[in-house]
Amino acid sequence: MYRYQGTFYLVKSYFRLLNGDFPRIETIIDIRKIYDQLYRDFILEDNRPDGAFFRSRQLEVDFGGQGVKMTLPADEDDLENKIDHWLDFISDKNIPYLIKGSAAFGTFMDLSPFYQGNGLTARYIFSAYLTRKLDPLTGLNFSRQLLKNHESYSNSLQEFIDRRNFAEGSFWSDRYYL
Template sequence: KYPSLKGIYYSNPDCYEEELSNRLNNFSTRFSKLKIHPFNVKAKRRIKEKTYEIFYVPTAEIDLLKEQIFYNSKEISKQMTNLPSVANDQLFFNTLIFELQSTNDIEGIRSSKKEIGEAVDNVINKSLKEDKRFEGLVKQYLKLNNGRFNSINKVEEFREIWNELVGDEEKDEMPDGDLFRRAPEEIIDGDKTIHEGDENEKEIINDLQSLLEEMNGHYLPSIEKCFIAHYFYEYIHPFYDGNGRTGRFIACSYLARKLDILTAVSLSSTIAENKDYYYKPFMEMSNVYNHGDATFFITRMM
């Protein structure tokens, strides 16, 4: 068992500082270079006076989960090569439709399999009929199946992805800054504020630049890096709306380079079936007593 630092603080506070020091100074601990401010749920604000660098401890559980992920992916690829190309395409399209419906469902956006299926047909057949809802979403995911991945090298490209992915659906929530939102944004669950995104566009751009360096760097293993980046993007919350869909797409695009395409485009559908299991580690990550320890978050995502 790898207990959370928050759990240790409440169950055995006398050992908290020693355990924190052990983790931060452990020879195997990996640091991300990404820095966050913890969030105080009661005060409904970030604790700006505290800054933590996101880190994780590569536990035996993470190693075993990662090995299983790569094994499963290899098996799926092997099975797919034994299918006729028509069956392969149908399998991908069915998985994609379920994925796109799931990414919408998570955000409370109503969409049917039929509606998304028609958008897929429109894009594939380059139909000149009137545009269908979600065609932008479909186009971006279809690129992954053709081996065309979004390589993000500039901060401006996060906005380009938003435009292409959800811009047509979010005309009422267009960013009011040069690239991103200008005003503060809170994430509310029921009547409770559970997160506060970056305060202004300048802060968003600075954090996205740090995220780019982490995503394109070579100092963290690929799967762990993907999940830390996914957390940090949602932590920044660069837009008024569409952050979840763009964040999951970016993670999906990255996973498609490392794993088989079906695993990559099953991210949102898996999350939709396990929402509480997915959202809890986001809350844990921003807890002041967890000090930026992403070990629990990475384990859950794996």
């Protein structure tokens, strides 16, 4: 039952994009609304956010299931502060939109504000962004291609979130967090 309902809300959310109904992301509340819209009645109680908006406990993440585990801190106030900086970053009109969208996607995954569903939430937000900026085919195909090329996606994500990387994406996102 949970999987069927979850798929229904996910398809409904992507269908809205085709109709030009793009989510506004200006506050922490907007991010939580998107998460709730995607996962309504789908996430089991143990995995639901237990803080005001996000997770409040430590989270161990294994990006790509390759045994490279990261422990993300449990400080919800710090997480909210970083999400506020992320919101400033995605609102900066001086950054080229593809660089900004890609860096925002990777940074959201790095922050992982929820216990479960960070990848789907980030993919949906980036798909909505690409649909608005480019076209529906590109935006809607993005999430599918990531899943289809999961190993390459996981490797790229691990490289992006590596603080020793100093690549272009790290530069753009880190200037908002330092």
